Amino acid sequence: MEYPLWSLDDVGAEADKVGAAGSGVRWPEVFAPPAREGEAEIIEAETVEESAMLLVDKLLAEKVI
Amino acid sequence: MGSNIFVWVEQFKGQPASASWEAIGTARRLADELGGSVTACVFGGEGVEPLAQEAISYGADKALLAEDATLADFRVEPQAALLGKLVREAEPLAVLIGATFRGRELGPALAVELDTGCIADCTALELDGDQLVATRPIYAGKLLSKCVIPERRPQVFTNRVRAFPKPEPDAARSGEVVRVEPVLAEDDIAVKVTGFQATEGGVSLADANIIVSGGRGVGGPEGFEPVQKLAQTLGAAIGASRAAVDAGWIPYEHQVGQTGKTVSPDLYVAAGISGAIQHQAGMRTSKIIVAVNKDPEAPIFKLAHYGIVGDLFKVVPALTAALKKKLG
Numbered sequence: 007m008e009y010p011l012w013s014l015d016d017v018g019a020e021a022d023k024v025g026a027a028g029s030g031v032r033w034p035e036v037f038a039p040p041a042r043e044g045e046a047e048i049i050e051a052e053t054v055e056e057s058a059m060l061l062v063d064k065l066l067a068e069k070v071i
Numbered sequence: 072m073g074s075n076i077f078v079w080v081e082q083f084k085g086q087p088a089s090a091s092w093e094a095i096g097t098a099r100r101l102a103d104e105l106g107g108s109v110t111a112c113v114f115g116g117e118g119v120e121p122l123a124q125e126a127i128s129y130g131a132d133k134a135l136l137a138e139d140a141t142l143a144d145f146r147v148e149p150q151a152a153l154l155g156k157l158v159r160e161a162e163p164l165a166v167l168i169g170a171t172f173r174g175r176e177l178g179p180a181l182a183v184e185l186d187t188g189c190i191a192d193c194t195a196l197e198l199d200g201d202q203l204v205a206t207r208p209i210y211a212g213k214l215l216s217k218c219v220i221p222e223r224r225p226q227v228f229t230n231r232v233r234a235f236p237k238p239e240p241d242a243a244r245s246g247e248v249v250r251v252e253p254v255l256a257e258d259d260i261a262v263k264v265t266g267f268q269a270t271e272g273g274v275s276l277a278d279a280n281i282i283v284s285g286g287r288g289v290g291g292p293e294g295f296e297p298v299q300k301l302a303q304t305l306g307a308a309i310g311a312s313r314a315a316v317d318a319g320w321i322p323y324e325h326q327v328g329q330t331g332k333t334v335s336p337d338l339y340v341a342a343g344i345s346g347a348i349q350h351q352a353g354m355r356t357s358k359i360i361v362a363v364n365k366d367p368e369a370p371i372f373k374l375a376h377y378g379i380v381g382d383l384f385k386v387v388p389a390l391t392a393a394l395k396k397k398l399g
Contacts, residue, residue, distance in 0.1 A: 029188060030182070030187050030188025030189075030220045030222065030223040031188040031189070031190055031218055031219070031220055032218065032219050032220075032221055033216050033217065033218050034217055034218075034219060035216065035217040036209070036214055036215070036216045036217075037214065037215055037216075037217075038213075038214060038215070039208075039212070039213075039214070039215050045372075045373070046362065046372045046373070046374075046375040046376060046377060046378040047376065047377050047378070048367075048372070048377075048378045048379070048380060049377060049378065049379050050379075050380075054379075054381060054385045054386055054389045055389050055392070055393070057379050057381070057386070057389070058379075058386065058389035058390045058392065058393040059393045059396075059397075061361065061377055061379060061390065061393070062390065062393045062394055062397050063397075064377055065338065065359065065361070065377075066397065068338075068358075068359050068376075070280075070281070070337040070338040070358060070359045071281065071305060071338060071394070071398070
């Protein structure tokens, strides 16, 4: 199918209100978020139960539970 | 142009949104740097008056209070019209709005009303002179962008929920409460709220301090049972990856990620979630991330702070048991 191409006049838009020039917002800087320090700490113990206990201790120390 | 900051206080049937208090805390910090003041805007139906005082206790100097039936259930037109009028009169430097569903609707509508710019979903706000510089995530959080509204005033921002600290309320703080009248009459408002439908109970994802999520690894609807038990033990909300939602194992309202909800809890537990970039987009700003996955190469381990490699059907129940033991 063919798509109609509309101009600003067709849609009744004012040129100074559209596009980057029409925006009140400017982006002076784009950057990568600071990398998280270190890799995940993989918790490994003899048994699953021990691993779970170790993880709970870590979470208590982080004060998130 | 003043150095005052306006904050819109969101409420639902008289219950305030935490994001509004987070906005007031941020507005207070910025206003103190500017030597300006903070004005809270509380617009709702009859009975929202206590929120004006509550806004002051969180750090506002003044509250503008409108109690009217047209403002009872949120609709963007009467809220934007009234906020727009008050902002035009007071000429604040900036307007802060919590980036909740309603706030995300109101912020841009207000910016159009005032012919200014709106920077949505800010995760940081700092001052450079009287210019506010916002940081916001773009491309699903892969990049951050600093944004400014250099020429137009006021500057309108929506602050991402839980990205800013919620201040401690101080009941001893005092401030002026000024009553204002709505701008639009009911006949001027096209949208009518016909009713509300409650979804299932449980903790709402957006406000949760802790979220436990399940993904493809849970294997089926019954596989969410250990996830639910862990969530219950932690008082957590239940999340899910798109894979689990698309499979029909759990309703969409639990979906975290680019096409679901964006969350930022203190603790996010991802069980059986590989950690596709689209999922990460919805949870990467969580304070502590724990991953439980069979596959040690799963991308979630690159993002997680703590991980256990193993079968979630063994690890998750063990975690629930360990928590019950430790927390009593």
